[in-house]
Amino acid sequence: MLLVHAVEQGLAYGIAALGVFLTYRILQFPDLTVDGSFVTGAAVASILILNGGDPFLALAAAFAAGAAAGLVTGFLNARLGVANLLAGVLTMIMLYSINLRIMGRPNLSLLRAATATQTVDAAWSPLGPLAILAFIALLTIAAKLAVDAFLKTEAGFALRAGGDSEAMVGAYGVDVRSSKMIGLALSNGLVALSGALVAQYGGFADIGMGIGTIVTGLAAVILGGSLLRSSRVGWMTAAVLLGSLVYRIAVALALRYGHVVGFEASDLKFITAALVLVALVIPAVRERRERKVSSC
Amino acid sequence: MLEIERASKTFRVGADTVTAVRDVSLSLAKGDFLTIIGSNGAGKSTLLNLISGVVPLTSGRIFLEGDDVTNEPAYRRARRVSWILQNPLAGTAPSMSVLENLAFASSRGTRSLRPALSRARRRDLLARLEGLGVGLERRSACRVALLSGGERQALAVLMATLVRPRVLLLDEHTAALDPRNAELITRVTCDFVRSLELTTLMVTHNMAQALEVGNRLVMMHRGEVLHELADEQKRRATVPELVRFFAHREVADDRLLLDAEDEERACPAPTASD
Numbered sequence: 001m002l003l004v005h006a007v008e009q010g011l012a013y014g015i016a017a018l019g020v021f022l023t024y025r026i027l028q029f030p031d032l033t034v035d036g037s038f039v040t041g042a043a044v045a046s047i048l049i050l051n052g053g054d055p056f057l058a059l060a061a062a063f064a065a066g067a068a069a070g071l072v073t074g075f076l077n078a079r080l081g082v083a084n085l086l087a088g089v090l091t092m093i094m095l096y097s098i099n100l101r102i103m104g105r106p107n108l109s110l111l112r113a114a115t116a117t118q119t120v121d122a123a124w125s126p127l128g129p130l131a132i133l134a135f136i137a138l139l140t141i142a143a144k145l146a147v148d149a150f151l152k153t154e155a156g157f158a159l160r161a162g163g164d165s166e167a168m169v170g171a172y173g174v175d176v177r178s179s180k181m182i183g184l185a186l187s188n189g190l191v192a193l194s195g196a197l198v199a200q201y202g203g204f205a206d207i208g209m210g211i212g213t214i215v216t217g218l219a220a221v222i223l224g225g226s227l228l229r230s231s232r233v234g235w236m237t238a239a240v241l242l243g244s245l246v247y248r249i250a251v252a253l254a255l256r257y258g259h260v261v262g263f264e265a266s267d268l269k270f271i272t273a274a275l276v277l278v279a280l281v282i283p284a285v286r287e288r289r290e291r292k293v294s295s296c
Numbered sequence: 297m298l299e300i301e302r303a304s305k306t307f308r309v310g311a312d313t314v315t316a317v318r319d320v321s322l323s324l325a326k327g328d329f330l331t332i333i334g335s336n337g338a339g340k341s342t343l344l345n346l347i348s349g350v351v352p353l354t355s356g357r358i359f360l361e362g363d364d365v366t367n368e369p370a371y372r373r374a375r376r377v378s379w380i381l382q383n384p385l386a387g388t389a390p391s392m393s394v395l396e397n398l399a400f401a402s403s404r405g406t407r408s409l410r411p412a413l414s415r416a417r418r419r420d421l422l423a424r425l426e427g428l429g430v431g432l433e434r435r436s437a438c439r440v441a442l443l444s445g446g447e448r449q450a451l452a453v454l455m456a457t458l459v460r461p462r463v464l465l466l467d468e469h470t471a472a473l474d475p476r477n478a479e480l481i482t483r484v485t486c487d488f489v490r491s492l493e494l495t496t497l498m499v500t501h502n503m504a505q506a507l508e509v510g511n512r513l514v515m516m517h518r519g520e521v522l523h524e525l526a527d528e529q530k531r532r533a534t535v536p537e538l539v540r541f542f543a544h545r546e547v548a549d550d551r552l553l554l555d556a557e558d559e560e561r562a563c564p565a566p567t568a569s570d
Contacts, residue, residue, distance in 0.1 A: 154403045157392070157412040161400050164389035170350070171387070172455070173374040173404045231391065231439050 001129075002252055008133050010248035011140040012197045013216060014241040017224075018147055019190035020217030021240045025225075026151070027183045028163045029077075032088030034191045034217060036095025037069040038210035041192025042199035043102040046110055049200070055116035059139075059196050066192020067185040069095055074181030099207060106207040115200035132201070139197065143190060144237045150186070151233045159183050191217075212269050215276055220244035222279040247272075297495045298324040298347070298463050303356035305342055305519075316342040318519035319356075324463075329489060329496045329510035333503060333538070339519040340499040344465045347497065349373040361462060375404065378461035380452050380469040387452035390441035394432055394451060395421055397440055401455035428454050428484065446477030450484055457488045464489065466498040482509070503535045515541070
């Protein structure tokens, strides 16, 4: 059961990791909006469900709300010229207040509400304890395939080329500002969808549940990228999901057995950030060492 | 085809201003191939950037096929104007494959949700790569980051001409290559210019090249067009004459004259290799 839950979480958070992949890897834009838009997705879906809305439509609504948040960051950066990190932080802080407005209070319980996961659990009873896993896997794979398909369209090519060289896409008739806004909208839509799914699966929405979304997303992107190296779009997104799975399984094991070496659950964010830091620094250090050797 | 009317560009550097292009007027007919020479800081690159729209004018107007494009942003002007820069790293997308770069260039300006690389387009692009004659068709699935500077610039030339532009701008696009590759890229470029009858402006430091290609030549100095040679006059002109002209006006810098001396000895100095 420990493994099943870890895989469920890995897939549910994997959708957010796909969003982080789009900005960090494709757009080369470290987008901190996600810490806010993850909660926005959870908040929008929870409020809709608590007011009797359809839990599946609530997922779509969460995507739309997240995409709107991404557009705000895109507007700040591409149209108003605010630096990318700052644009994300500003939107994230604004979202904190907006999320509280949406939720009405810092925490909403969905335990007695008809969520998508509960509906699926009842409807797909032949699958037994794997029903929820199957549903989350289906949703995550659909998101992955949608991202793959988009990145292979003309619009997707423009996005990828824009991440490589802004000057170059202008020379081929693409307004890099609008491609950035499209990419940020898509990314934050995915992150909010993930937030909505996690809230329904976990049975609550909390104002603080988005803290570190960027870091866990990066952990999945970097971990997956080192486990499965490829420059093909389909493999790159598969690697992101793999990274998310491995990360969640490692977390589950750490929470279960970490007390043996003195870890507490609250140490998790520190350890994750430290791991991401190490993963970011290793390639740079390796390159420096190689250069030293070759210059001798 | 292209009319430049009293174009000027003044850059602000702190409290000072620098006029990079001063009151330049040029008119190019369809199929004209103009080479531009001049010392560092003569305003050659800025002039091209004004035409592409990458840099906005301070004053003056630019007309393309009779349309006033003075205030049209670069990405929109790119539907009719192609440009290739000196730096091979800037003109292609390194994380995408050779074929993906070409597909991106061939859907210039459109950004639909259609697949960028349909089977028919893939076949067409592979044929174009083969026509380029530098062997890139065998590396069509390679990421561009793995190509050499010469290969990248060959790809950039194909990308810039894939959708036939009205005007092609070349900003010393062979200067960062070794002599052998520079010659190859020049030949490939000239083939495209001739077969597509492109209206072309080429900035170069190389006087021999400026005389060899194209039907018109202008010399720029401190933002102004000093002298123009056209057709018969240009065909008869020699490098020593150009050097004398420059020396007489005391407008040439060391690099231009050194390059010219080397060319006279028919032994071009290797520029920075890729």
